[in-house]
Amino acid sequence: MRLVVAECSVDYAGRLSAHLPPARRVLMLKADGSVLVHADGGSYKPLNWMSPPCSLTEEEPDEDQAAAGVRHVWRVRHAKTDDQLIIRIHDLVIDEDVELGVDPGLVKDGVEADLQRLLAEQIDLLGDGHSLVRREHMTAIGPVDILARDAGGAAVAVEIKRRGEIDGVEQLTRYLELMNRDPHLAPVSGVFAAQEIKPQARTLAEDRGIRCLVLDYDAMRGIEGGPARLF
Amino acid sequence: MRLVVAECSVDYAGRLSAHLPPARRVLMLKADGSVLVHADGGSYKPLNWMSPPCSLTEEEPDEDQAAAGVRHVWRVRHAKTDDQLIIRIHDLVIDEDVELGVDPGLVKDGVEADLQRLLAEQIDLLGDGHSLVRREHMTAIGPVDILARDAGGAAVAVEIKRRGEIDGVEQLTRYLELMNRDPHLAPVSGVFAAQEIKPQARTLAEDRGIRCLVLDYDAMRGIEGGPARLF
DNA sequence: ACGTGTATGTCGAGA
DNA sequence: TCTCGACGTACACGT
Structure with a gap:
């Protein structure tokens, strides 16, 4: 350099x-x-x-x-x-x-993938009696983060974001529209899950009958008993 | 520094x-x-x-x-x-x-604001007989880039992007839904205008009855007679 | 190569 | 201050 x-x-x-x-x-x-x-x-x-x-x-x-x-x-x-x-x-x-050489690169932890894994493991955060069907459930327009069933056996599609904004609600809405056309799945309800949900996104979601769920990453991680922080 | x-x-x-x-x-x-x-x-x-x-x-x-x-x-x-x-x-x-001092800062040109101004000035790019109502027409969920009327007097909502992608179509769709509920405006048709429109965005737009318009920035600028390029 | 979704996004405008 | 949308977004990942 x-x-x-x-x-x-x-x-x-x-x-x-x-x-x-x-x-x-x-x-x-x-x-x-x-x-x-x-x-x-x-x-x-x-x-x-x-x-x-x-x-x-x-x-x-x-x-x-x-x-x-x-x-x-x-x-x-x-x-x-x-x-x-x-x-x-x-x-x-x-x-x-300056001669720097090749950098060994960055090691990360704590992004959306972790949230998804933790919520799949703690699926009852969606409500009592919920069960996991699968993560990354494929649809024609892309994968739904989590597909679950509620206590009554009805399908629940979950979209997970670190920060829930209006785009995520649009995305989940597209999935729900599509999935509700599938007679094997319908009726499918939606849950918008994030560490933080912006007011506009919450309003839009609830207007469309999508439930909002705020995730506490530290608490979910604590329950799981993950590694201690670096400092 | x-x-x-x-x-x-x-x-x-x-x-x-x-x-x-x-x-x-x-x-x-x-x-x-x-x-x-x-x-x-x-x-x-x-x-x-x-x-x-x-x-x-x-x-x-x-x-x-x-x-x-x-x-x-x-x-x-x-x-x-x-x-x-x-x-x-x-x-x-x-x-x-190193002592650097305060930087005089960056001068920009050629972003979405310019496209909007130019299209407002050359509103007949939307089609013969179109007239400008206003730029940044406010709605409950935000401003529509351009509101115009066609030759027959019907309202036309225009969403402008530098690059037209699926998000922009969703945005315009929300505006159109809302505006079409307003009896003073309805029926409102939509135009999705951009320097470049991605195929998926075009497909989605046309599927929803939204017209796509590719803007030639250099030509629009040339007509306006703006400053020559720096090099 | 192209499209999609995430980001410790950053940045600026408007309420 | 907060919220929202644009960005020369960049970036990783899947098709």
């Missing part, structure tokens, strides 16, 4: 056009050709960037640019989409090459 | 838990306290990070850590959510402080 601090201006042309006026910024040029332009604020998103696959070429500044103090022009071209990033360097403050 | 290259391991605990095994990585410590951990690949997203507002504190490594070669322990705490990032430094390769 090449780490650069420079006075520079940047132009992007691709799905939109964007321009950065001259200022001092940090440039990261990664081994795969990708480039990140960072300022001293914002969060992890760069001000501007080019994602791989792409390639960087150095050009000579033309007369106008040279007169305006441009020392180097870097053109980064996306290999497939023709998106371009042009970086005009006025002043190089730091320019370091 | 502080730019660091270091052998380090990283742990995150917050909405999920995540761990990075020891390796050489680039750390960006921004002025607002936020931290980014980058490897030499991936795209602009860091392997791990903490977004502002947050604060960094340095701790002494305990005996076990010191024995394992840990020289420094940095703890980054989110001010509101208690998310934590712990960085254990085994080896500092580069450690530079």
Whole structure:
């Protein structure tokens, strides 16, 4: 990786056009050709960037640019989409090459898959007498997270999200419409389960007769007796 | 900003838990306290990070850590959510402080707002004899991008996207359902307008009687006589 | 390669 | 402050 601090201006042309006026910024040029332009604020998103696959070429500044103090022009071209990033360097403050090697990568825990597994194991959170039919029940338009039966034996389709928003309700609605056309399954009721359910999503769900269920991940995990937190 | 290259391991605990095994990585410590951990690949997203507002504190490594070669322990705490990032430094390769100043910021052009403005100005792209009623027509569940009337005076609701996907069709469908219940407006027909419409979205839209309209941004802009591209 | 669903999404606008 | 929708979303996964 090449780490650069420079006075520079940047132009992007691709799905939109964007321009950065001259200022001092940090440039990261990664081994795969990708480039990140960072300022001293914002969060992890760069001000501007080019994602791989792409390639960087150095050009000579033309007369106008040279007169305006441009020392180097870097053109980064996306290999497939023709998106371009042009970086005009006025002043190089730091320019370091660093050898990083291949990263062993991130290990994650605690996403939707866990919620689904835990709810399948603790299926009575849906209500007394519920039983699991299966996880990832396939339908023509995709898999329903959990298919269960209630105490009376009626089918229950469960859509699980970490955060329940309006999209998830739409998704579950499509599944329910389809499943209710299947005489072997109908009538199918819906449960929208999430760690947190946004008011608009709850309103829409309940308006459509879909039950909302807020999941307490820590409690579900505690019951299961999972590994302790790292710190 | 502080730019660091270091052998380090990283742990995150917050909405999920995540761990990075020891390796050489680039750390960006921004002025607002936020931290980014980058490897030499991936795209602009860091392997791990903490977004502002947050604060960094340095701790002494305990005996076990010191024995394992840990020289420094940095703890980054989110001010509101208690998310934590712990960085254990085994080896500092580069450690530079850089003064960047406030960035003048990004200037954008060519997003959905432009499409909406241009279509409102060139409303006959919807068909001969169409007239604009208003942009951002409010309904109970949100604003419709454009409300127009066709040659016969019937209401037309337009949803505009840069890229037309299934979500946009669902959104327009909700608006149409609602608006068609209003006797002052009904019958309202729908137009789904985008620079590019995905086949599945087109199929769903047409199945629901919604017309699809592909917008040529460059042509619309050309007619308007906007500024030339930067390069 | 394309479509779908998730994300520690991030970011900006509006209430 | 919170909520919602857009994003150059990116990313993993299944077909």
